[in-house]
Amino acid sequence: MCSEAFQPTLVGRTGRGISNELGPPAPSAAKLNTGATSPSSTALAYTVSPEPIHTVFNVATFGPQPFWLLIILLPKSDVTKKIMGGFEIVLLFCLVHFFIVSGSIVMGGSEATAPLAEFNDVFDPAGDPQNAFIKMVSNYPNFVAEEWSHVLTWDLLVGRFIWLDGLKRNIFTSHSVLLTNLIGPPGLLLHWLTCLVVGKAPWEREEDVENVS
Structure with a gap:
């Protein structure tokens, strides 16, 4: 078990696991793995009523x-x-x-x-x-x-x-x-x-x- 390479998994918006077999995740992916999210990833776009x-x-x-x-x-x-x-x-x-x-x-x-x-x-x-x-x-x-x-x-x-x-x-x-x-x-x-x-x-x-x- 020690010889097996650890493969980090990202969970996308659909809930499916994405296996990263090419090495360590990119910084943005690492933030997702640690539970951190960027402001742009959590911001929701709301449309308000026009004037008047x-x-x-x-x-x-x-x-x-x-x-x-x-x-x-x-x-x-x-x-x-x-x-x-x-x-x-x-x-x-x-x-x-x-x-x-x-x-x-x-x-x-x-x-x-x-x-x-x-x-x-x-x-x-x-x-x-x-x-x-x-x-x-x-x-x-x-x-x-x-x-x-x-x-x-x-x-x-x-x-x-x-x-x-x-x-x-x-x-x-x-x-x-x-x-x-x-x-x-x-x-x-x-x-x-x-x-x-x-x-x-x-x-x-x-x-x-x-x-x-």
Whole structure:
């Protein structure tokens, strides 16, 4: 066994072993054998949305945050009630989302939104829905912008609902609204639990925020 020459093996992207019978591996191969990789070998090329979708993505991301701060930090302020008491702010970000969707359709080409036909794989119970969704995200950068603004807008709508319910029935909601902003649906669950803890049913009817003192 001692007389046998050691043959280093490289593992390629396909997972197949490549035998090096011509001597020691080249420096780049040696790095692969030791587990080290060059930055260029690990860098992934991502395609972002073209303008103006790229800029509007930032609007969808950062635009709602001041309004979240109002209903989290100043839930009973008259300023907060005036700004967030109506649907205007939520509708504004609905328009942002609509701009991304319509702009993507108009652009067409590789930057366009994911074709509706590709959703067939996402909603195919016999297939791999998660993998199909990942492919859509990878192939259509504007689809990421659409879904992101979609999620953030609905989160704001739910956060506003929780805040209004807290005002109407004098329930502390800052923690629930904050959690809604961070991870969405669990914030509504936390509000439901809070209602149970304080002995108030979570399904009572909402009143106009302007009638709340």
